[in-house]
Amino acid sequence: MLTAGIDLAAEDANTAVAWIRWSAVGAVLEELVVGAGDDELLRAASAADKAGIDCPLGWPEPFVEFIIAHHHGELAAPTDLIGRDWRRTLAWRRTDVVTHELTGRLSLSVAADRIAHTAMRCAALLARLAEGGQPVDRSxxxxxxxxxxxxxxxxxxxxxxxxxxxxxxxxxxxxxDGLTSIAPWLQLGAFESACRGSDHAVDAVVAALTARAAAIGQATRPAETDLAAATTEGWIALPTAPLTSLTTASAKG
Known part of the structure; x- marks a missing residue:
């Protein structure tokens, strides 16, 4: 199995992509690029069995409806929520709320933070992947x-x-140090120095590891009640098993 991890930024300079090759006994970081352009990202996502992207894959459904209504001059003034509480219903996706409940970490708001610039780039990449015949499912x-x-x-x-x-x-x-200690089966090889010198490189590697977890059923999936939102808004895959389990015998590929 080949997994890819993309630490996406609005500009190439802060974008990194990692390719990890998996066997029954370990994993090898085959390639790592810091300062990756769209063509390299598309190559990674097209070649991989699973590709993890560190970026929101969509916008909150209530926010999209709000923007459309405002654009057409049809926005109804809110009556049930006002101020900060109302804005929060527009700012965060369902997956952001669930991730916060599970981990205590609140994602950046794709509707109200600078990460929206990165998400615009991501949306264009997903469109190009779909045009190239890749199955794109935001959930x-x-x-x-x-x-x-x-x-x-x-x-x-x-x-x-x-x-x-x-x-x-x-x-x-x-x-x-902690990563290589817990996962001695992960061979960073010639790219270890790049990981030690760039948090973008490390995040790309972690994204590729998380893609592996998602590929073998060791990551969260949206509940039936959240599937409709996940299909349009995106869904964050959170590991549900220890890092060491990524190379267990039950993890085929």
Whole structure:
């Protein structure tokens, strides 16, 4: 099995993509690109059995309806909620709420934060994948699945805060140490130095690991009641088993 992980940003410079090849006994980081352009991202998503993208795959349904109604001058003034409570119903997707309940981490709002710029790029990538014949299912049922590396790290008991940015290089190295200690079967090879020097590289690797969890049924899926929202808004796959279980005998491929 080949999984890909994409740490997506609005611009190429802060975008990273990782390819991990899996066997019955371990995994090898085959390729890692920091500063990845659209063509490299599409190549990864097209070649992989499962590709994890660290970016919202859609916008909150209530927010979309709000924008459409406002655009057409048909917005009805809210009567049941006002102020912050009302805005929160527009700002976060169902998967953001569920992820917060499960991990205590609240995702950035794709409707009200700068991550919207990244999501615009993601939407264009998904459209190109679909045009190329790739099955695109925002709920995670196709090749692509939405991931949240910091939440995955927390689920796996690894450091998940304070490792971003050059000023936190020590914390980033501690994270890589923890990852390689818990998962000695993961061979970073020549790319270990890149992981120690770039949080984007590490997030891409974690995204590829989470894609593996999703591919073998060791990650959350939307409940039946959430499926309709997940299909349009996207759904974050959270690991449900220890990191060590990604290479167990029951994990075929």
């Amino acid at each position: 995670g049922g196709g090749t692509v699945v939405e991931v949240y590396p910091a939440a995955s790290l927390k689920q796996w008991g690894l450091p998940h805060r304070g490792y971003k940015g050059r000023q936190n290089s020590g914390a980033l190295n501690d994270l890589v």
